[in-house]
Amino acid sequence: MAINRINMTIQEFINQIPFEILQRGQNYFDKGNILELNQGSNGAWYAQVEGNYGNYEVEIEIDNKNNISNYYCDCPYDGAVKHIAAVALAINEKDIITISSEEEYREESWEQLIKDASLKDLRKFMLDFGLKNQDFRHQVKLAFSKPVQVQNTDNIPYYRSQINGIFESYDYRGFIDYRNSHKAMRDVDHFLMKADDYYSKKNFNEAFCIAAAVVMEGVKAIQYMDDSSGECGGAIYESFQVIENTLNNTRSTELKERVFNWLYEQVRNSDYRNYGVGDSLEPLFFETAVSLKQMDIAYKFIDARIIQLDKEDGWSKKYYLQNYLGQKINLLRSAERTAEADHIIDTYLHFEKFRQIRVEQALSENTPEKAEKLILEGIKVAEQEDAPGIVHKWKDQLLELYKEQKEMYKYNKLARELFVEIPQILNISEFTSTRVAKRVGLNSEIS
Numbered sequence: 001m002a003i004n005r006i007n008m009t010i011q012e013f014i015n016q017i018p019f020e021i022l023q024r025g026q027n028y029f030d031k032g033n034i035l036e037l038n039q040g041s042n043g044a045w046y047a048q049v050e051g052n053y054g055n056y057e058v059e060i061e062i063d064n065k066n067n068i069s070n071y072y073c074d075c076p077y078d079g080a081v082k083h084i085a086a087v088a089l090a091i092n093e094k095d096i097i098t099i100s101s102e103e104e105y106r107e108e109s110w111e112q113l114i115k116d117a118s119l120k121d122l123r124k125f126m127l128d129f130g131l132k133n134q135d136f137r138h139q140v141k142l143a144f145s146k147p148v149q150v151q152n153t154d155n156i157p158y159y160r161s162q163i164n165g166i167f168e169s170y171d172y173r174g175f176i177d178y179r180n181s182h183k184a185m186r187d188v189d190h191f192l193m194k195a196d197d198y199y200s201k202k203n204f205n206e207a208f209c210i211a212a213a214v215v216m217e218g219v220k221a222i223q224y225m226d227d228s229s230g231e232c233g234g235a236i237y238e239s240f241q242v243i244e245n246t247l248n249n250t251r252s253t254e255l256k257e258r259v260f261n262w263l264y265e266q267v268r269n270s271d272y273r274n275y276g277v278g279d280s281l282e283p284l285f286f287e288t289a290v291s292l293k294q295m296d297i298a299y300k301f302i303d304a305r306i307i308q309l310d311k312e313d314g315w316s317k318k319y320y321l322q323n324y325l326g327q328k329i330n331l332l333r334s335a336e337r338t339a340e341a342d343h344i345i346d347t348y349l350h351f352e353k354f355r356q357i358r359v360e361q362a363l364s365e366n367t368p369e370k371a372e373k374l375i376l377e378g379i380k381v382a383e384q385e386d387a388p389g390i391v392h393k394w395k396d397q398l399l400e401l402y403k404e405q406k407e408m409y410k411y412n413k414l415a416r417e418l419f420v421e422i423p424q425i426l427n428i429s430e431f432t433s434t435r436v437a438k439r440v441g442l443n444s445e446i447s
Contacts, residue, residue: 006068010092013068017085025085034090045091049083051075058087059186070189074182141165154258155206159213163188167221176225184221185231188214192235195242204250211239211246212262219271233277240280247288260288264297286327290334302328322351329354350381352390359397368405372398392418 006013014022028034028049035055036048043062048055061070073083114122130137141162166187170180195210218236227233247259263285272278289298302324309321325344332341345354355378362371375398382390395418402411 006071007063009067010088013071014085014088014092017088021082022085024082025089028082028086029089034086037087037090045087047087047090049073049086051083056083057183058083060084060087060091072182072186074179153205155209156212156216156262159191159210160217163191163213163217164220167217167225171224174224176221178226178228181225181227181231182229184225185235188218188232188235192238192242195239199242199245202249204246204252205255207242208246208255208259211242214239215243215266219269219275219277222275222277223271233275236277237280240284244280244284247284247291256288256292260285260292260294263288264301267301282327286331290331295331295335298331299328302331318351322348322353325351326353349377352378352382352393355381363401368401371401375401 008016017025033050034047035050037045038047039045043064043066045058045060045062047058047060049058056073056075059070059072060068063069071084071088073081075081075083117125126136126140130140166184167176170176170184172180176184191210191214195207195214198204198210199207215236218232218239222232222236225232243259243263247256250256263281266272267278267282267285272281285301286298289295305324306321309317309324325348329341329344332338332344345357348354349358355374359371359374359378362368362374375394379391379394379398382388382394395414399411399414399418402408402414
């Protein structure tokens with residue numbers, strides 16, 4: 001399940017858990033299903049809970065105001081599941097501080113052993129253990145390595161290395177399975193929290209570098225992981241939000257240009273489109289191109305994509321072509337190159353999106369005859385392309401136009417076709433078609 005961000009006390013959190021789940025959590029707590037429960041130096045609680053199909057890891061993070069900031073369970077369910085409810089109940093019990101296994105009660109606790117060990121012995125142990133244990137080396141890097149803290153330094157490579165290490169540590173034979181994907185994204189989420197923290201402190205450079213690294217490594221990892229929970233895609237989306245906020249709030253022209261160059265590099269990577277995580281990328285690229293007056297680069301990108309689309313087949317070709325042409329029209333208009341924008345619209349009038357622009361323009365200029373002609377032509381185009389949904393949409397708009405112009409003969413004729421003749425062809429009941437006809441104002445005798 002996903003990491004869930006909140007801000008409430010333990011008791012408030014317990015109160016908002018659905019009653020049925022809370023009952024199950026209470027049952028788990030009463031039966032001793034919580035095998036371990038320990039609090040780290042950062043205030044977070046870490047637990048292991050015995051479940052129906054194995055043991056699950058639960059983490060509940062506490063902020064400096066003693067409120068829950070995040071909670072997580074690696075079972076395959078979202079929300080405040082019974083395992084989390086059981087741990088929350090345990091934490092809320094005043095007399096419970098830590099629960100440990102029987103073996104640890106019989107001997108010194110591992111915490112005490114670390115406290116009693118000399119610094120020299122600890123370092124030697126860590127160095128020896130690190131040589132044998134890749135996961136340990138990874139955690140040490142996450143905990144202790146630091147980026148170069150110089151303003152406007154490009155620390156993306158540093159953060160990419162760190163995040164790549166996370167994904168590699170959970171990779172088993174070239175794939176990250178469902179359960180390990182949760183663990184990987186839990187570690188990645190700590191970087192996003194760092195980005196939020198830097199952003200709140202107006203260190204926009206560092207916030208951008210972290211978010212950019214999450215995006216780039218996330219797009220790589222999503223290709224070989226089970227992201228059916230959507231956590232990796234969600235982290236990428238959240239990172240783009242951080243980048244957009246950075247662009248909107250930084251005063252550094254140098255940083256804005258660096259972000260734009262990074263965006264230009266990313267939009268040319270087809271992986272964003274292939275894995276459905278690019279919905280935030282291209283609009284942000286085009287918006288930034290306008291704000292930085294870098295439209296020529298945006299035109300170049302669009303023209304290259306259109307050339308590439310000409311070589312492709314499939315249902316998405318028309319969708320993407322309309323999208324890129326629409327973006328180019330917006331860019332040209334923002335640069336006051338209206339003649340070029342109009343040329344694209346008129347060249348591609350067979351696209352409903354652009355014909356609609358001309359229809360709305362005709363209506364705003366109070367030339368209903370021109371609007372009618374455009375709509376009628378649009379109906380013919382849609383019929384030739386076997387697009388009944390678009391045909392019906394144009395006819396609905398034409399019906400509204402006839403109504404506004406008080407063209408009652410045309411209105412009744414079209415309404416009969418839409419609400420009487422077509423429903424009968426489609427075997428819609430007489431009662432239904434009659435009721436619809438009355439609703440649009442047709443005489444009762446025609447139905």
